[in-house]
Amino acid sequence: MTDDTAAGVPDAPQTRRLLSLAGSAFVVLAAEPLYLLVDTAVVGHLGSRPLAGLGVGAALMALLTVVGTFVEYGTTGRAARWFGAGRVDAAVDEGVQASWFAGVIGVLVVAAGEIFAHPLIGLLAGGNTDTQHAAESWFRIALLGMPGVLLVLAGNGWMRGVQRTREPVVIVVAANAVSAAASPLLVYTAGLGLTGSAIANVAAQAVGAALFLRALRRSATTLRPNRAVIKAQARVGVDLIVRSAAFQVAFLTAAAVAARMGTAQIAAHQIGLQLDEFTALLLDSFAIAAQSLIGAALGAADASSARTMAWRVARWGLYAGVAFALLYGAGYAVIPRLFTSSAPVLHQAHLLWPWFVALLPPAGVVFALDGVLIGAGDVGFLRTITVISAVGFFAPIDIAALHWHLGIGGVWAGLFAFIAVRFVGMVLRTRTDAWVVTGT
Template sequence: MSTTGAPGIDDRSTRRLLSLAVSAFVVLAAEPLYLLVDTAVVGHLGSTPLAGLGIGAALMALLTIVGTFVEYGTTSRAARWFGAGRREAAVNEGVQASWLALGIGVLVVAVGEAVAGPLTRLLAGGGGATQAAAESWFRIAVIGMPGVLLVLAGNGWMRGVQRTREPVRIVLIANALSALASPLLVYPAGLGLAGSALANVVAQGVGGALFLRALHRAAGGLRPDRAIMRAQVLVGRDLILRAAAFQVAFLSAAAVASRMGTAQIAAHQIGLQLWEFTALLLDSFAIAAQSLVGAALGGADAAGARRMALQVSRWGLYAGIAFGALYAAGWWLVPRAFSSAPAVLHQAHLLWPWFVGMLPLSGIVFALDGVLIGAGDIAFLRTITIVAAVFAFAPLNVAALHWHWGIGGVWAGLTAFIVVRFVGMLWRARGDRWVVLGTGGSCD
């Protein structure tokens, strides 16, 4: 019995897709939910520690970009081996990704400690109490980067072999530990802001250790293989460039909005936080697609890969339409949950049509992003993302500032960023170049 009306897409494949998507969503949502708890805990220390946490957390998020490939790249490579019936080779991708995670994590710690002062001064606009708070938090928190990257690598290989429950359990344990430890270390232990950073490091270490234990049980050994690691790094180069293009686009939008006025940047922050929350669900379908499309191509099932691409795109579209309808209905109420200032609410209403209008296309874009990552078509994704950022978003963003188009102009640029990626990825998905069968999985 078909659940989508497409031939060959049955209840079992739909259940598998939804199972992977739900697992990915829980893992993706755990970190933002913890950050909300940590923000609430630190917020009671005063505005300066809270500002320091904001700057330090932004730096940590920026550094985590380097770990993108140990998660997404590992999923696509492991999924191909898994689809080909080579489970031991799939798990070995996790072994090598974990070695890379450890090595890169140690390097990031060293670099982070060396540049903590200059980076926090840059973001804080100079020295002072806020910069000192940010630097003290960051110097402790960055020690947890090896654990962060091990968690990313663990999620990557487990998704590749379609183990959905264990990553959820590990991530929930680690984040629950951090959520419990943070208030205890901040207040009864008297560590203040440093207690928040220490809670992060402990939780990240526990999460990384749990993923390593699961990996050792599955692999039976943890011997490094330089050839496999080298191949993973080549995939990682394009994934990092793609992630950097995203960061440049969204950071530039925030910079332009801040120059328009306090109400504009406040409204932009409301829209951006809602967008990032919505992206969690949409990205969960993309992660499911990485695993299932990679497995189909690894098993030399081109038709199955195409059917899965169609199915996940439909689910992404449905989710995008549903969120768009909810936000459209809540255009008056939702912004008021974040601010009561009339000027901020006015600016939020100006960006709202763009925010709502981009969601259906975003659902498809996220889905196809996962399809092409699963297919190993990373170079194309890198290129289309950079093209969309440089030739669609950037001109509109600059024009919005120069010609005083307001916050609506900024969000028109973000919408154009989505539209260009949608057109390019749809064209790519309709072709044959991404359908590379076997365990190689790279597209030129």
């Protein structure tokens, strides 16, 4: 591959492939947070109490999802290496084994979550009984969709690995479109309130899981579990689980701190967090493309292409981050009003807004390089830098914001630090050859 910098012009075919993969990943990644944003808007107009309950319940749901996220990212990298080596059958089999793994983990998570829902939500709600009751009513229903959540993650993982871009778009968009339409009907028309939101959430996950399993059955040579492959996936999964757990410890700390500041603060934090997660997943579309392309290049023993692609995807991530920062900066007065009409909540949202906008450009690079290193299998480094950023910077700054009464702006200063530390560490890592390991 011709290096972009040396040639003075982009390597057009590879850039087009990157943008094609990123575009399909963009749509898939956007579908779920778009549904959540619609759901947040629907629930938000019920009042601050249901919105605060949704914020706490969704935070705990995200924590439990951590135990299965590796079935997506770990599967993409492993499947992509087989695909690059010309072994499509082995690549699809990674999806079969990941789906078995996802189903078992999903059932276990549902059981554990139902048992410990009350104390965990009580801890996050900070003694606010109204918020706790609302959060628990939503969470106990939404949790039933966890097996579907993990099966969808596994399906996205193997399809990205073999660079099948259209099917995940159709499946995920269809599932979430049905659910987004159902949410306002169940919440308002049927009069179910916050409970209707949870039911719509479960419906989306069930439909998506069924469609991915149908696609897997049509593509696989066998659907039998393979212990050797599952064990290999589990080894990769350990580092990715620790990485994801570090994320969730920090974000749960932020949610707990915001809840203890007041109802308006946790409601505003929920709005900001949903927008941040929505944007992060869209920026992550370049990371998804990088996982597939980097894994395939290294599987084909093409180290030069992998290095060139790493910096290309980082540049595109930066461009996207700047674009989103400009968009949200311009929407300072308008966007929060789409989610609430409460004056106290709007005031708190405006306090966190400058931090939210400032973190987006470096976040674009961070997410892109996340994909590079996951595709390369350099998950040990990702685990370490994420733990340092979350436990050493994000969580302590949030706790300090509560102790010294720095308000919701202090909470979001912690999130900015979380991005900044990872930015420095990952750029330095990518400049080395430690991640460039070829072969299957």
